[in-house]
Amino acid sequence: MPGAEARAAQTTVFRAKKIVTMNPTQPEATCVAVRDGRILAVGTEAEMDGWGPHVVDSRFGDKVLMPGLVEGHSHLMEGGFWKFAYVGYHDRRGPDGRVWTGLRSFDAVVTRLSEFEREMQDPSEPLLAWGLDPIFFGEQRMTTRELDRVSATRPVAVLHASIHLLNVNTAMLRKAGIDRHTDVEGVARHPDGSPSGELQEFAAMFPVMRAIGNAFKTAGMSDDGLWRFGRVAQLAGVTTATDMLNDWTEEAVEGMARVIGHEDFPVRIVSAYRSLDAPTETEQGLRRLGELRRLNTGKLRFSLVKLVVDGSIQGFTARLRWPGYYDGHPNGIWVVPPNELAGIVERLHGAGAHLHVHTNGDEATEVALDAIEAALARHPRPDHRHTLQHCQMADAAQFRRMAKLGVCVNLFANHVFYWGDAHYTQTMGPDRANRMDACGTALRCGVPFAIHSDAPITPLGPLFTAWCAVNRRTASGRVLGAAERIDVPRALAAITLGAAYTLRMDHEIGSIEVGKRADFCVLEDDPLALSPECLKEARVWGTVMGGRSFEASHG
Amino acid sequence: MGEAAPVAGRIPLTVVGGFLGAGKTTLLNRILAGAAGLRAAVLVNDFGAINVDAAIIGERGGETISLNNGCVCCSIGGDLVDALIRVMSRSPAPEWIVIEASGVSDPWRIAQVGLADPGLELDGVIVMVDGTAAAEDLRNPLLRDTLVRQLMAADVVVLNKRDLAGNSRLREEIGRMVPGALVLEAAHAAVPLEALTGFAAARMLDAERMPSAAPHASHSSQFESVSVAWEGRYSAAHLRTLLARMPAGVLRAKGLVGTDEADASVLQFCGRHGSLRPLEGARAAIPGQVVAIGLAGKLPARALLHALTCARLGEAAVAGARR
Numbered sequence: 001m002p003g004a005e006a007r008a009a010q011t012t013v014f015r016a017k018k019i020v021t022m023n024p025t026q027p028e029a030t031c032v033a034v035r036d037g038r039i040l041a042v043g044t045e046a047e048m049d050g051w052g053p054h055v056v057d058s059r060f061g062d063k064v065l066m067p068g069l070v071e072g073h074s075h076l077m078e079g080g081f082w083k084f085a086y087v088g089y090h091d092r093r094g095p096d097g098r099v100w101t102g103l104r105s106f107d108a109v110v111t112r113l114s115e116f117e118r119e120m121q122d123p124s125e126p127l128l129a130w131g132l133d134p135i136f137f138g139e140q141r142m143t144t145r146e147l148d149r150v151s152a153t154r155p156v157a158v159l160h161a162s163i164h165l166l167n168v169n170t171a172m173l174r175k176a177g178i179d180r181h182t183d184v185e186g187v188a189r190h191p192d193g194s195p196s197g198e199l200q201e202f203a204a205m206f207p208v209m210r211a212i213g214n215a216f217k218t219a220g221m222s223d224d225g226l227w228r229f230g231r232v233a234q235l236a237g238v239t240t241a242t243d244m245l246n247d248w249t250e251e252a253v254e255g256m257a258r259v260i261g262h263e264d265f266p267v268r269i270v271s272a273y274r275s276l277d278a279p280t281e282t283e284q285g286l287r288r289l290g291e292l293r294r295l296n297t298g299k300l301r302f303s304l305v306k307l308v309v310d311g312s313i314q315g316f317t318a319r320l321r322w323p324g325y326y327d328g329h330p331n332g333i334w335v336v337p338p339n340e341l342a343g344i345v346e347r348l349h350g351a352g353a354h355l356h357v358h359t360n361g362d363e364a365t366e367v368a369l370d371a372i373e374a375a376l377a378r379h380p381r382p383d384h385r386h387t388l389q390h391c392q393m394a395d396a397a398q399f400r401r402m403a404k405l406g407v408c409v410n411l412f413a414n415h416v417f418y419w420g421d422a423h424y425t426q427t428m429g430p431d432r433a434n435r436m437d438a439c440g441t442a443l444r445c446g447v448p449f450a451i452h453s454d455a456p457i458t459p460l461g462p463l464f465t466a467w468c469a470v471n472r473r474t475a476s477g478r479v480l481g482a483a484e485r486i487d488v489p490r491a492l493a494a495i496t497l498g499a500a501y502t503l504r505m506d507h508e509i510g511s512i513e514v515g516k517r518a519d520f521c522v523l524e525d526d527p528l529a530l531s532p533e534c535l536k537e538a539r540v541w542g543t544v545m546g547g548r549s550f551e552a553s554h555g
Numbered sequence: 556m557g558e559a560a561p562v563a564g565r566i567p568l569t570v571v572g573g574f575l576g577a578g579k580t581t582l583l584n585r586i587l588a589g590a591a592g593l594r595a596a597v598l599v600n601d602f603g604a605i606n607v608d609a610a611i612i613g614e615r616g617g618e619t620i621s622l623n624n625g626c627v628c629c630s631i632g633g634d635l636v637d638a639l640i641r642v643m644s645r646s647p648a649p650e651w652i653v654i655e656a657s658g659v660s661d662p663w664r665i666a667q668v669g670l671a672d673p674g675l676e677l678d679g680v681i682v683m684v685d686g687t688a689a690a691e692d693l694r695n696p697l698l699r700d701t702l703v704r705q706l707m708a709a710d711v712v713v714l715n716k717r718d719l720a721g722n723s724r725l726r727e728e729i730g731r732m733v734p735g736a737l738v739l740e741a742a743h744a745a746v747p748l749e750a751l752t753g754f755a756a757a758r759m760l761d762a763e764r765m766p767s768a769a770p771h772a773s774h775s776s777q778f779e780s781v782s783v784a785w786e787g788r789y790s791a792a793h794l795r796t797l798l799a800r801m802p803a804g805v806l807r808a809k810g811l812v813g814t815d816e817a818d819a820s821v822l823q824f825c826g827r828h829g830s831l832r833p834l835e836g837a838r839a840a841i842p843g844q845v846v847a848i849g850l851a852g853k854l855p856a857r858a859l860l861h862a863l864t865c866a867r868l869g870e871a872a873v874a875g876a877r878r
Contacts, residue, residue, distance in 0.1 A: 184671040202664060203665065203671045206636060206671060210640050210643070210672065210674070247632045249617070276632075276657065277659070278575075278600045278603075278658075283603070284603060330700070331700055333661065333701070334659040335660075336659070337658045337698075338698065339692075
């Protein structure tokens with residue numbers, strides 16, 4: 001047959017120990033044929049033959065393939081942060097594959113920072129770190145006393161996991177010009193009135209951010225930062241990730257096109273425009289959506305509009321309905337005015353935009369559902385797939401509304417582990433903490449759902465996120481709301497096809513089916529064979545994206 | 556790692572808050588048009604709504620408009636930190652920075668940066684209120700706490716759209732809610748800028764060096780001021796107490812005084828927030844002067860003088876009496 005050889009060179013059959021397809025028609029297979037970066041056939045080796053000559057690739061002969069995992073809510077900033085020292089409480093894997101052990105004491109933080117400090121050449125260069133979470137240290141707060149042990153002369157700044165707080169040493173206080181006369185609520189103090197080095201929220205943190213040239217932010221959109229993000233995602237078995245908040249400036253778009261478009265970049269990125277409440281910003285978003293759509297490729301897509309309605313629950317800035325915060329905190333903040341939201345949603349929806357709406361508290365969720373309902377009444381649009389992001393406190397009635405309105409939800413399952421104990425004892429109280437991030441209710445109500453990490457707020461790792469949804473264990477080991485647990489197959493669907501659906505990409509990715517992109521997560525272990533309590537231990541070999549393999553252990 | 560250029564002296568910072576439609580952009584357009592006679596840098600959310608006379612536009616970029624009058628307008632976008640660093644690094648440095656707080660945000664969260672950063676000096680928080688909508692907003696359970704939070708942060712409340720609203724009950728209600736703030740009624744955000752800022756007080760402090768310890772008052776049409784000169788030292792603790800419990804009617808105060816903490820400390824009071832901190836760097840003027848401004852006929856000059864006299868350090872007070 002003429003050209004048979006050329007065709008053979010283009011067709012690769014990957015043989016695996018097992019292929020978990022996420023396609024109910026054909027749940028399992030052992031071979032998948034790939035041509036032109038797409039899936040040509042799925043089945044047994046004999047079933048591949050009908051497609052003509054092909055090369056059999058057996059490198060996955062002892063491995064399990066799944067659809068490439070989809071992280072439905074993450075931020076590119078995760079990559080930038082890895083430029084700095086990680087000092088979080090929990091283990092976390094960096095872009096080089098190294099697992100940084102979680103630091104369980106301030107002494108351990110000081111030790112790690114001192115190690116970084118010794119490696120630095122320029123004595124005036126600030127030492128920056130991230131991931132500190134005092135919620136795990138009880139009443140104890142970090143101060144200059146600890147960080148001055150790292151260096152008495154080099155400025156040191158440690159960003160908290162929440163990204164709303166900083167700890168700095170005395171040298172950094174001096175560099176930033178913060179002293180006992182700095183009369184701001186966010187400057188925490190020693191008993192003698194001098195600053196303790198903990199700086200809370202924008203105003204108190206700003207002098208440090210200015211002194212370090214806004215380094216935490218700028219690192220995120222740098223080429224290096226984007227590459228690191230790609231590596232972190234790849235190591236977690238992810239082949240499609242989201243960039244859930246971007247201002248789509250010319251500079252940002254150029255950088256993304258350059259780096260993400262590179263053939264060695266291992267992840268597809270779906271980007272969301274951050275729409276602000278100012279009316280001209282809404283129009284600007286629609287204009288950019290129209291312009292950038294033309295730049296969309298298989299790797300990089302500018303396709304979503306993000307609206308942020310409220311703050312966070314652990315920061316007490318989420319908007320709650322009655323009875324509010326368990327510990328009596330005043331209600332949280334609006335980011336978009338609740339009375340303007342309907343107008344903004346109607347304008348964006350009417351123009352055809354695909355909306356992803358951040359709502360943490362149930363009052364914010366209610367206002368968002370009202371807005372979407374009103375927009376749909378005026379501009380009926382089947383299959384809009386507007387998605388509520390986080391939506392952590394929604395009750396069953398709200399899930400029933402979502403189902404009726406065709407709204408999808410992306411639940412913040414990792415919260416159950418990381419902040420579940422705090423929600424139980426401080427923010428929500430037992431009953432409402434038990435219904436948080438309610439995958440079980442979403443399933444029962446028929447709301448299409450995904451689950452996510454919100455990296456860098458929690459580590460990017462969909463298999464861990466699935467473990468959270470399956471087990472609902474908090475960091476202390478409490479099971480939070482057993483009735484909201486889902487089984488392993490459904491959790492795996494949420495981190496593949498479920499997330500793809502919220503991105504309107506379920507026809508392209510999310511399952512191993514003929515015609516879809518050849519994106520696989522390659523595992524050493526079969527997640528369906530592991531006990532559900534061990535799902536997070538499933539070892540990731542790497543990924544295949546568009547037919548090309550990206551091994552985790554090789555940079 | 557990029558480092559922002561140092562700022563020479565502290566730049567006064569004003570934050571303008573208020574709901575969408577309250578008139579923030581109208582006010583900002585006036586400031587950009589040069590109404591204050593200063594090289595102002597204005598940071599805005601609604602960049603596209605900025606509307607200044609085309610004749611004064613110098614250069615227009617994606618995120619910045621430079622005007623021939625020295626003013627500049629910058630888009631905040633999603634990153635206020637970045638925008639504020641950018642304007643603080645400009646050369647020549649702006650003489651005034653104005654930040655527009657987004658519609659439902661708490662302006663006080665932003666304004667405190669004027670107390671935190673050594674390159675800035677908080678001049679005050681202005682909250683614009685839509686006179687035609689606020690009464691209803693205060694009854695809306697979704698909005699009430701947000702609006703109250705904004706009003707509580709205000710040094711000056713501008714009750715805008717007076718021409719359309721015409722009810723004084725709102726003004727009374729706001730006055731009750733925020734007893735320390737100055738409430739001005741306006742149409743089309745037309746308020747005298749000297750009422751919104753501490754510049755008048757600052758200019759007086761620089762210009763007036765009174766030789767005597769007697770309070771000196773000057774009067775203009777809407778405002779009156781009092782100036783207290785005394786070359787001895789004050790108790791810093793007493794001054795801070797005064798700043799926290801300023802007699803009602805003082806809108807602005809500014810001073811350069813000696814205290815038991817420093818040879819020269821800057822005293823600053825705007826609306827309802829005060830600060831006292833040691834002067835950084837050199838200053839030609841000799842410490843010993845406090846200037847306060849209030850509405851004509853409403854400035855509590857006697858109470859203020861009394862409080863300042865009580866704040867004099869004992870030893871220095873004796874020395875002062877001997878002179």
